[in-house]
Amino acid sequence: MADPNPARTFNDPEDPIIAATVPDHYSPLLDVDPPAGENSRRPLKGFLVILSGLLLVGLLMALIGKSGPSVSQKTDLTLNAPAESTNISAQFLEPVSRGPSAGVSEKSFRLHSGVRAPFPWSNTMLSWQRTGYHFQPEKNWMNDPNGPMFYGGWYHFFYQYNPDAAVWGNIVWGHAVSKDLIEWLHLPLAMVADHWYDTNGVWTGSATLLSDGQVIMLYTGATNESVQVQNLAYPADLSDPLLVDWVKYPGNPVLVPPPGIDDRDFRDPTTAWYGPDGKWRIAIGSKVNKTGISLVYDTEDFKKYELIEGVLHAVPGTGMWECVDLFPVSLKEDNGLDTSFNGPGVKHVLKASLDDDKNDYYAIGTYSLESGNWTPDNPNLDVGIGLRYDYGKFYASKTFYDQNKQRRILWGWIGETDGESADIKKGWASVQSIPRTVVFDKKTGTNILQWPVEEIKSLRKSCKKFDKLEVGPGSVVTLELEKATQMDITAEFEIDKEALKRIGESDMEYSCSTSGGSAQRGELGPFGLLLLADEGRCEQTPVYFYVAKGTDGQLKTFFCTDESRSSLANDVDKRIFGSTVPVIKGEKLSMRILVDHSIIESFAQGGRTCITSRVYPTKAIYGAAHLYLFNNATSANITASIQTWAMKSAYIRPYSSHAF
Numbered sequence: 212m213a214d215p216n217p218a219r220t221f222n223d224p225e226d227p228i229i230a231a232t233v234p235d236h237y238s239p240l241l242d243v244d245p246p247a248g249e250n251s252r253r254p255l256k257g258f259l260v261i262l263s264g265l266l267l268v269g270l271l272m273a274l275i276g277k278s279g280p281s282v283s284q285k286t287d288l289t290l291n292a293p294a295e296s297t298n299i300s301a302q303f304l305e306p307v308s309r310g311p312s313a314g315v316s317e318k319s320f321r322l323h324s325g326v327r328a329p330f331p332w333s334n335t336m337l338s339w340q341r342t343g344y345h346f347q348p349e350k351n352w353m354n355d356p357n358g359p360m361f362y363g364g365w366y367h368f369f370y371q372y373n374p375d376a377a378v379w380g381n382i383v384w385g386h387a388v389s390k391d392l393i394e395w396l397h398l399p400l401a402m403v404a405d406h407w408y409d410t411n412g413v414w415t416g417s418a419t420l421l422s423d424g425q426v427i428m429l430y431t432g433a434t435n436e437s438v439q440v441q442n443l444a445y446p447a448d449l450s451d452p453l454l455v456d457w458v459k460y461p462g463n464p465v466l467v468p469p470p471g472i473d474d475r476d477f478r479d480p481t482t483a484w485y486g487p488d489g490k491w492r493i494a495i496g497s498k499v500n501k502t503g504i505s506l507v508y509d510t511e512d513f514k515k516y517e518l519i520e521g522v523l524h525a526v527p528g529t530g531m532w533e534c535v536d537l538f539p540v541s542l543k544e545d546n547g548l549d550t551s552f553n554g555p556g557v558k559h560v561l562k563a564s565l566d567d568d569k570n571d572y573y574a575i576g577t578y579s580l581e582s583g584n585w586t587p588d589n590p591n592l593d594v595g596i597g598l599r600y601d602y603g604k605f606y607a608s609k610t611f612y613d614q615n616k617q618r619r620i621l622w623g624w625i626g627e628t629d630g631e632s633a634d635i636k637k638g639w640a641s642v643q644s645i646p647r648t649v650v651f652d653k654k655t656g657t658n659i660l661q662w663p664v665e666e667i668k669s670l671r672k673s674c675k676k677f678d679k680l681e682v683g684p685g686s687v688v689t690l691e692l693e694k695a696t697q698m699d700i701t702a703e704f705e706i707d708k709e710a711l712k713r714i715g716e717s718d719m720e721y722s723c724s725t726s727g728g729s730a731q732r733g734e735l736g737p738f739g740l741l742l743l744a745d746e747g748r749c750e751q752t753p754v755y756f757y758v759a760k761g762t763d764g765q766l767k768t769f770f771c772t773d774e775s776r777s778s779l780a781n782d783v784d785k786r787i788f789g790s791t792v793p794v795i796k797g798e799k800l801s802m803r804i805l806v807d808h809s810i811i812e813s814f815a816q817g818g819r820t821c822i823t824s825r826v827y828p829t830k831a832i833y834g835a836a837h838l839y840l841f842n843n844a845t846s847a848n849i850t851a852s853i854q855t856w857a858m859k860s861a862y863i864r865p866y867s868s869h870a871f
């Protein structure tokens with residue numbers, strides 16, 4: 212329910228709600244030490260493929276030779292040591308590595324040093340971790356989103372799925388449908404590993420809707436010899452809006468790795484886009500040595516393909532590109548664009564999921580159908596060395612154009628960051644992000660904006676407003692709520708103007724991951740919210756801004772999440788991460804946070820910078836989880852206006868053939 216008196220002020224001690232939110236007198240955040248650092252194949256293409264392959268290799272050699280931005284600019288990938296110490300004797304608990312032997316990513320969370328005994332997770336703690344409104348299968352392992360589309364009045368969502376266990380392996384395609392991207396109906400598996408060309412896995416792929424109503428699904432198969440090939444599938448019955456049955460093309464595979472490309476470096480075909488020459492084009496991720504690349508093929512019938520000379524794009528030092536995505540964004544309109552759209556007033560976003568660091572990087576640039584190349588607007592922010600969709604846990608994402616609402620929607624795989632034994636015990640692993648709309652940020656011109664789809668608001672109930680709370684330096688304010696584990700939160704912050712003028716310029720380089728997290732105090736930050744915190748705040752996940760003044764006098768704003776105190780358990784990964792966020796003159800600092808048990812999705816400044824966290828508290832669960840506002844700045848008062856909504860759980864139903 213909305214606050215009946217949103218205009219009340221913070222200083223009214225008679226007000227019962229206000230009384231409960233009076234700041235503790237100086238109550239600094241825990242200031243513990245920050246974590247340390249942060250078959251039969253090939254013959255089918257013949258002469259043309261060999262020739263284009265040679266040209267490709269030549270071009271790549273030239274590209275590799277070019278001096279490119281150094282990969283050392285990327286985020287430090289070292290896993291953080293837990294903030295608390297333990298005297299449990301070390302045991303060898305290194306989980307079995309899953310994936311690389313099959314030619315794909317490392318799939319298990321691996322403790323990086325000082326292997327420790329697992330935390331004694333109780334069933335109550337593990338049950339709490341399951342989400343209330345994020346997409347999850349009923350049980351077992353899930354990874355990449357696959358082939359999302361709107362067809363027959365339904366949103367279709369496919370995903371990488373292990374039907375047998377809560378760990379990566381035996382990958383097939385799960386399938387679910389929804390009317391609103393929030394409530395889901397699970398359907399039978401769409402495709403299983405039943406042919407030589409996908410017996411080692413029905414891997415990631417994408418859907419293309421043709422104007423005559425046909426649906427094309429292209430996916431990577433790991434063959435009986437673990438060669439990565441591309442396969443074609445289509446619905447058995449286009450009159451079935453649920454598209455329950457799928458047929459694999461008898462002529463599969465339709466593509467095998469071209470000369471110069473390793474058998475295990477050729478995967479994840481994109482949605483196709485249509486050219487004025489009447490041909491469709493698809494992109495596929497790969498690498499040559501350490502250079503990440505995307506190849507492009509054209510086709511008229513999705514059965515025969517030609518490799519286009521050169522590459523779509525290549526970035527030295529970025530390693531294997533998984534799950535490439537290429538899509539247009541409008542520079543003027545707010546709507547999304549069909550994947551085939553091109554022309555004036557359009558830019559193209561190119562995204563690659565970097566197998567080497569498991570992050571999704573994007574850049575904005577220009578795609579030319581004539582040359583077949585994509586070029587970044589800013590080569591210093593090229594794919595893999597610049598912007599990320601999300602600075603937390605978010606990988607192997609995919610967009611689709613929703614012709615139902617003329618928008619582009621992004622899905623990302625949010626893996627676990629706990630130990631594999633806990634996943635096995637709880638019987639499931641991974642969730643999908645709340646689908647996000649993606650548009651070009653017309654105000655900055657340098658980034659995209661990601662925002663939870665509007666439908667998520669249908670789950671909002673019992674709103675609470677905290678208007679213009681003033682928080683002094685080093686204070687924590689309790690925000691009284693009935694429940695703090697399933698929420699949608701919006702918050703705006705203003706820094707006291709005097710403090711802004713007063714603070715000196717500094718050449719100190721701030722970084723979310725290496726500057727001590729939320730406990731490290733500066734003149735203008737950190738300040739923000741403490742999520743999933745127990746009463747004593749031994750467990751807490753701060754999501755916050757940190758503002759610094761550079762030597763040029765300009766303010767620079769950082770948006771960060773600090774997981775280092777998110778759990779007392781010592782066998783989960785706890786990082787501090789984030790990045791800068793552009794703030795336009797006159798804008799207030801704003802954040803939106805979706806809390807759903809073990810997942811926290813955070814969006815700053817309307818979605819310019821996003822951070823997704825998986826957290827596994829042991830005490831701050833169920834009714835013992837609280838929300839706090841904090842200001843850990845040394846010299847600035849902060850005024851915050853916050854709105855919270857408790858969120859209903861989404862109705863995600865098991866499949867029944869009688870349901871429709």
Ligand code: DQQ
Nearest residue numbers: 315371414415478533607
């Ligand atoms: N996951 C799939 C691959 C893809 C990887 C296999 C990315 O197709 O490259 O499960 O997570």
